């Protein structure tokens with residue numbers, strides 16, 4: 239079934255930034271795709287609008303209290319409505335040629351794994367899922383014969399720059415990072431960053447959580463872990479380089495000294511289009527790359543003193559077992575606490591480091607054999623991060 243043309247599509251997290259970009263591509267190609275299920279957590283109006291525009295068969299709202307609102311919004315359309323977390327998992331199990339997994343955070347774990355179990359194509363945006371479930375996720379994918387395609391732009395770039403290369407021929411995979419809005423700020427300045435400043439990303443327009451992760455560089459750390467699971471490389475063969483223009487998304491270096499770079503203007507519709515049409519290509523209405531007008535592409539090493547999150551993620555990858563699950567869960571708590579002004583910007587990485595240290599001391603970092611183990615590590619990471627928040631005020 240690999241590389242077969244995609245017709246029917248479901249989108250988990252249809253009202254988010256990646257979800258809306260996916261809906262946009264589908265609506266511009268109405269004859270090429272049919273839509274099965276769309277899901278969202280709370281935004282009934284946007285979900286109903288996406289379902290109407292795409293002619294979806296089913297729309298699911300995660301917050302069960304909003305079921306009546308969803309039914310009202312879909313009245314007369316013939317689109318089926320459902321609500322609650324179990325209904326989202328059921329939507330993920332609905333047969334579709336491709337499920338786009340675009341829920342944010344570990345909340346996407348159960349539905350994304352369910353989509354993988356279909357054994358068809360999974361277009362993965364929900365990186366936290368792969369970071370925390372790692373081996374469990376990849377063995378589910380392998381057992382089901384699922385075709386896993388990355389939506390994350392760097393990993394989509396790697397897929398293209400790899401062009402089916404054998405593992406022995408790859409020397410290194412380097413992900414680029416924009417460096418975020420505070421690339422040139424001093425540690426002292428970083429101390430006073432507000433959520434409003436951190437939510438203003440220079441190159442990409444994305445959901446709040448990943449925008450903060452981009453500002454701390456935790457996003458790049460999560461992506462290194464994601465790349466470790468997706469591609470045949472060791473942790474030592476993975477690296478990151480800061481590239482403020484976000485034109486090159488990934489570099490693959492080969493043993494003969496050749497380096498393949500994937501370039502595109504920063505717009506998620508390019509990698510989403512590839513995940514929908516792989517190994518072919520579909521048109522995407524993005525800005526075209528004009529190198530002469532951009533003038534210069536620049537690069538610098540990431541600064542792990544001002545941005546310690548990158549090293550935390552790398553260390554969690556090396557530590558293995560449930561360390562990445564605890565890192566990711568603690569980070570979700572810390573980002574939320576920063577956005578609600580309970581802790582400062584630099585406290586995000588501190589909180590994650592402290593939660594990991596506490597987990598290690600309490601013997602909570604252990605091999606994960608199944609989803610239950612991953613979920614347990616996820617709650618431990620949340621509980622520890624939450625309990626430590628008081629330290630930073």
Ligand code: NAD
Pocket residue numbers: 250251252253254255256257277278279280281300326340341342343345346363364365366389390391442443444445446447448506
């Ligand atoms: P977003 O916040 O814009 O959207 C999140 C979506 O998930 C929404 O549809 C929301 O309704 C749904 N959701 C939120 N909480 C939920 C819950 N508890 N249960 C079920 N559904 C829930 O996020 P986004 O920026 O679109 O990112 C989605 C995922 O894609 C993230 O994992 C992110 O790291 C990844 N990603 C995003 C981008 C981007 O450009 N936005 C790029 C690469 C990767």
Ligand code: MG
Pocket residue numbers: 390391392461
């Ligand atoms: Mg990315």
